[in-house]
Amino acid sequence: MASEILIPFIVFSCIFGIVYLYLTTRNKERMALIEKGADATLFNSGKKFGVGEVVLNFAFLAIGIGVGVLMGALLEQGGMDSDVSYPACIFIFAGLGLVTSFFINRKLSKSE
Template identity: 35%
Template structure:
């Protein structure tokens, strides 16, 4: 089974490398043919684009909030585990894993991240207009 997985990954990597090589080779040939026909070499140079930082801000705030959600889920899970261990009355219902704590805090913090990215985007738009 491991040999099949290894062969699959080798074939996938070689095929991706072959596609990249083919793309670069055909692009080089196309440019060479255009230059032979008298096209200007500045045709291949592109102007630098203005960077839009909004996507970076959204992604950064969401990843920060996701990590905070995982961390708060860990803290909440430990808190619930300590509370269930101290309460011996419900011994048969006791469980050491609380996946609800992780789901709750991750989705809560992702919601906070979306709301904060909305306000950051609105602030950037207002600054751009002024």
């Protein structure tokens, strides 16, 4: 009974702790750089993703998961154990979808 409440509490508190630690450490680093007189453009060095790129990533991921479920079902009908076929195909095709999305995003960013 207690594990049903305790496990989600521990998981969410660990996630919260990691995010909190990351954000506070980043803030302290930035404040230290500002105090030493560093240029503020250091904080904007990373590439920002647009909404279109994020949607494209999720779309290819969803397509990959859908194809993985379909291939897992086909392999199960062919005689493979469902405990192996479904997760293997889902992870393989989701990964292929993300790799495809990466190359398409790179191609689109070069053309701009």
